[in-house]
Amino acid sequence: MKTILLSSNDIKTAAELLLNGEIVAVPTETVYGLAANALNATAVAKIFTAKGRPQDNPLIVHIAGRHQLYNLVENVSDTAVKLMDAFWPGAITMVFPASPIVPSVVTAGLATVAVRLPSHPVMLDIIKAAGVPFAAPSANCSGLPSPTRAEHVLDDLDGKIAAVVDGGACDIGVESTVLDVSGETPRILRIGGVGQSDIERVLNMKIALDTNGGDKPSSPGQKYRHYAPKTPLTVLEDGDPGIHIDRDNETVVYLCPAERANMFKKHIVYGSLSEPESLARGLYSALREADKSGAERIIAVCPKGECFAAVRDRLYRAGMDN
Ligand code: TXA
Ligand code: MG
Numbered sequence: 001m002k003t004i005l006l007s008s009n010d011i012k013t014a015a016e017l018l019l020n021g022e023i024v025a026v027p028t029e030t031v032y033g034l035a036a037n038a039l040n041a042t043a044v045a046k047i048f049t050a051k052g053r054p055q056d057n058p059l060i061v062h063i064a065g066r067h068q069l070y071n072l073v074e075n076v077s078d079t080a081v082k083l084m085d086a087f088w089p090g091a092i093t094m095v096f097p098a099s100p101i102v103p104s105v106v107t108a109g110l111a112t113v114a115v116r117l118p119s120h121p122v123m124l125d126i127i128k129a130a131g132v133p134f135a136a137p138s139a140n141c142s143g144l145p146s147p148t149r150a151e152h153v154l155d156d157l158d159g160k161i162a163a164v165v166d167g168g169a170c171d172i173g174v175e176s177t178v179l180d181v182s183g184e185t186p187r188i189l190r191i192g193g194v195g196q197s198d199i200e201r202v203l204n205m206k207i208a209l210d211t212n213g214g215d216k217p218s219s220p221g222q223k224y225r226h227y228a229p230k231t232p233l234t235v236l237e238d239g240d241p242g243i244h245i246d247r248d249n250e251t252v253v254y255l256c257p258a259e260r261a262n263m264f265k266k267h268i269v270y271g272s273l274s275e276p277e278s279l280a281r282g283l284y285s286a287l288r289e290a291d292k293s294g295a296e297r298i299i300a301v302c303p304k305g306e307c308f309a310a311v312r313d314r315l316y317r318a319g320m321d322n
Contacts (some may be wrong), residue, residue: 003154004163008122015129017162023047025139025153026126027167028118030091030175030193031146031284032153033062033136034161041103044135050160053142057220058108059135060093061115064127069115072133074099079203080181086202089119091172091193095180106135108220112182122167138175145227145284148173152288173281174310178219189219191309211313225321227314229291232322233298235315246299253295255286260301268293276307283311287318
């Protein structure tokens with residue numbers, strides 16, 4: 001298959017491909033997504049094949065307006081409404097009891113469905129033009145860092161998908177926060193673009209972080225290795241005494257905030273501590289660049305503090321088996 005590179009003006013072409021049952025990579029404010037018509041089970045199945053995604057890992061359904069939510073879910077709690085008012089459109093995904101209209105290939109057979117209303121204008125225009133919601137995981141090969149530019153999508157999926165819509169670099173750079181609002185008490189299943197304290201402020205209560213997986217993971221995605229470059233990665237806590245080890249070793253590439261750049265001979269800066277969002281925005285691109293650098297090992301300097309929670313989560317998962 002030849003993958004077509006579309007521009008953000010090609011909304012109609014992208015929508016037509018999607019309505020014809022093709023899969024198309026699309027920009028969102030978090031990371032690029034690999035979209036299919038969520039109500040077409042055959043189209044959704046193509047996503048799993050193209051990404052090499054485990055069949056038991058469900059997909060997020062993306063909508064362009066709240067009216068589309070009510071067909072997809074059985075029940076919307078008051079808590080969910082408060083969160084939608086505060087954070088939609090944006091980087092928060094909520095897990096609801098699924099309505100029978102949602103194909104089981106989307107939910108991986110679970111009784112719940114994850115839904116997000118993204119803020120990216122190109123993504124919203126394509127959903128509106130197609131008139132159907134899109135199931136879309138991140139548009140990378142399963143296990144690799146998520147794509148934050150169209151070229152990252154092509155590096156992983158060229159020849160395996162119908163098209164990619166180039167909407168430039170993603171603003172946020174890490175995936176949405178996934179929050180289960182299907183039960184009595186909300187739980188965070190994945191920390192991402194929206195912080196835990198922001199959610200707690202809106203709900204005026206403490207929210208449990210349920211992101212670790214273990215024997216009985218609350219979200220299937222917690223079972224799998226994610227975000228990992230091909231080169232082995234080790235995490236180094238910023239300020240750790242070991243931070244000076246190997247700093248001149250040319251076979252190692254350091255991923256670090258700008259403020260630490262002068263400490264390491266071979267390094268890639270992925271953002272600045274003075275602007276926490278910049279580290280999230282630059283992380284995946286830097287991981288991909290590190291893979292291409294020829295280094296035998298990546299050492300990633302991990303910033304400390306709650307405002308870096310999503311970056312910390314991604315780095316520790318990326319380094320999990322090393
Ligand atoms: O920012 C994002 O969320 C991006 C963009 C494209 O929207 N999407 C994304 O999708 O990161 P994906 O498939 O890479 O991650 C979705 C996560 C997975 O960990 C999956 O297990 C979890 O959400 N998930 C999906 N449906 C679920 C459900 N019904 N219950 C629990 N977890 C669910
Ligand atoms: Mg993903």
